[in-house]
Amino acid sequence: DTAVSQTPKYLVTQMGNDKSIKCEQNLGHDTMYWYKQDSKKFLKIMFSYNNKELIINETVPNRFSPKSPDKAHLNLHINSLELGDSAVYFCASSQGWDGMNTEAFFGQGTRLTVV
């Protein structure tokens, strides 16, 4: 049973289009994240949500809009896609306690290609 699942796995789209990536976790965690991995494999945080509330927005263009309908889901909507948005996007989740967090569990990634 997959712990963190994201769909789709691959997404190829034209510049200017709008697309969404969905993420669900069945671990009961209270914190979820979106990370972007570039071609050099560097993972950079985009957003953190805790109990459905946005906690961190790492200067991501406002074309990117995350939405968390409940603690188990965190979706990412991207408007007006640009060539530079091409990357692998990872969803992750973790559990917090006393200002600490457990390790993050990652989904399998969504490879976005903008043409």
Place this chain on the structure above:
Amino acid sequence: EDQVTQSPEALRLQEGESSSLNCSYTVSGLRGLFWYRQDPGKGPEFLFTLYSAGEEKEKERLKATLTKKESFLHITAPKPEDSATYLCAVQAGTYKYIFGTGTRLKVLA
């Protein structure tokens, strides 16, 4: 500024040739250091968490250690199936993990 640096960037080992990967970090108030393994086309897979200097964790051929400034991932007698990218991350603040750029390990049979 919080920062994580990993070295070497890439490493090629013969099967059975032990070595170590380095993760140096600068973070105000370390709340945890994490090691992950990432295979091509997959998400990072959790290996270890270390919380305080002097702590060590082991799993099969892997052993992670932590000092106040860096962490090492020691690989003893590696096998080809250990080939992957190894990522180090620190918890910076309650809701943020900062990753290093990873070490690409290739173990030759």
